Structure formats: structure tokens, C-alpha cells
Amino acid sequence: MSDYTPLKKINALIQGPPRTGKSTLVAKLCSMLETKGYNIGGIQTPEIREKNRRVGFWVVDLHTEKKEILAHVEIKSRFRVSKYGVDLNSFNELAITAIKSAIENYDIVVIDEIGKMELFSEKFQDVVIRGLNSSKPVIGTMGKINHPFVRLLKSRSDVNVLTIDRGNMEDTYQEICRLLGLRTI
Numbered sequence: 468m469s470d471y472t473p474l475k476k477i478n479a480l481i482q483g484p485p486r487t488g489k490s491t492l493v494a495k496l497c498s499m500l501e502t503k504g505y506n507i508g509g510i511q512t513p514e515i516r517e518k519n520r521r522v523g524f525w526v527v528d529l530h531t532e533k534k535e536i537l538a539h540v541e542i543k544s545r546f547r548v549s550k551y552g553v554d555l556n557s558f559n560e561l562a563i564t565a566i567k568s569a570i571e572n573y574d575i576v577v578i579d580e581i582g583k584m585e586l587f588s589e590k591f592q593d594v595v596i597r598g599l600n601s602s603k604p605v606i607g608t609m610g611k612i613n614h615p616f617v618r619l620l621k622s623r624s625d626v627n628v629l630t631i632d633r634g635n636m637e638d639t640y641q642e643i644c645r646l647l648g649l650r651t652i
Contacts, residue, residue, distance in 0.1 A: 474505065474574060475648040478599045480581070480607045480620060481639065483631040489608040492636055493579045496606060496643060497529070500575060503649075506530075508569025509577035510562050512537055512585070523551060524584065526558050528565035529577055535561045538584050546587045553584045559591065566594045570601045578607035581617065592616050599626065604647060 481489050490511065497507050508530045515523040515536070523539030535557040536542070542552030562585070569576040576598045585591050598605045599620075609617055621628055627646060631639050644650075 472503075472648060474604045475646065476602055476604055477643075477646045478605045478607075478623070478626045479629060479643050479646060480609055480626055481629050481631050481643075482609050482611055484611055487631050487633055488636045489631055490579055492631060492640055493577060493606060493608055495640060497577060499644075505574040506572070507575050507577055508565060508573035509575075509579070510565050511577070511579045512582070515539065526562050528561055528568075530565070530568065530573065533561060546584075548583045551584070553587055555587055558585065559588055562588075563590050563594050566591075566598060570594075570598050570603055574603070576601070576603050576605045578605065581607055581609040581620070583610070583612055583614070586614055586616055595620075599623065606643065 481492060483489050490513070493511070500507055511527045511529060512524050513527065514521045515525055524537045525534045526537040527534040536554055537558050538548065538551035538553045540550050540552075542554055544552035544554065546553035546555050566576065566578060578595060578598065581595060595607070609620070620626055629639050629642060
């Protein structure tokens with residue numbers, strides 16, 4: 468394929484407050500990369516909405532499109548963030564498998580997102596480190612949270628932390644493309 472260029476190894480973590488476009492940016496990057504022939508693996512954690520109200524979050528395997536509930540207002544769990552109970556078993560089962568598969572089998576690893584709910588899982592933290600240490604490019608998102616694991620990620624010399632806000636999505640997109648060694652239009 469004429470557009471196919473080997474990707475440079477990067478670890479790009481996009482941070483920002485809720486609703487600044489982190490997941491939208493990752494979706495845009497994934498779409499562009501797929502049209503260029505790259506295979507993408509990893510996870511996304513979109514909202515579950517009922518009657519125009521957010522009631523939880525899915526965890527979705529980007530390659531197989533399999534999904535499980537990550538958190539929901541009706542889940543009773545000792546792992547909670549705000550009004551959401553976290554289903555750590557379902558999350559671990561799907562997310563760990565999806566990220567490991569991405570590291571082993573795909574061109575790029577996507578981890579959307581590294582947040583409070585996901586960080587209840589030590590297995591998740593381990594597989595994130597495994598991804599960052601791999602030869603594959605990793606693109607992830609994280610909220611602006613104060614957590615020891617997030618501080619560890621930010622302290623790594625091989626991690627590019629890009630802060631997004633409502634006004635710089637296109638600039639951040641272009642920067643990630645540049646870091647990957649891709650030309651954009």
C-alpha cells in the first residue's frame with residue numbers, strides 16, 4: 468500500500484479534563500491509521516447512555532468490538548468512582564486480553580483510557596507498562612488525575628504527555644502524527 472510507512476515507536480498519552488476531546492482525538496487518529504492500512508488493537512471506554520443520561524461506561528476491544536460493562540450506577544461494588552460501581556472482573560477479562568493482543572499482534576496499541584476506574588486494577592497497570600515497554604507505538608488517554616501510577620507514567624522519559632483542551636485538538640493530532648512519522652494533509 469502506498470500510504471503504508473512503518474510507524475515510529477512512541478508512547479503518547481493525551482491528558483485533559485473531561486469533555487475536552489481526548490477520546491474524539493483518539494477515534495480520529497484510529498480512523499486515519501486504519502485508512503492507511505494499520506491494524507489497531509486495544510481498548511476504549513465509551514459512555515453508556517439511557518434516556519440521554521450517562522449511567523455507566525463500557526470497555527470495548529477495538530479489534531473484536533466485544534464489550535463488557537466497566538462501571539454502572541446499578542453495580543454494587545467496593546470499587547466506586549462517584550455514583551458508579553466498577554466491575555473489575557469484567558474489565559480485567561476484556562481489557563487485559565485486548566491490550567496484550569494489541570501488543571503481540573497489531574501495529575499500534577490504543578488505551579483509552581487510563582483513569583480512576585481502570586486504575587483499580589493492578590493487572591491493568593501491569594499491562595499498560597508492558598505496552599509502553601514494547602516495540603509498538605502506544606496512544607493513550609488519561610484524565611488530569613493525581614494518582615501514583617499516573618505520576619509514574621508522566622515521569623518516564625519515553626512518554627510524551629500531550630495536554631488537550633477545546634482549542635488545540637488539531638494541533639495535538641498533528642503532533643501525534645509527526646511523532647509517529649506520518650505526514651498529514
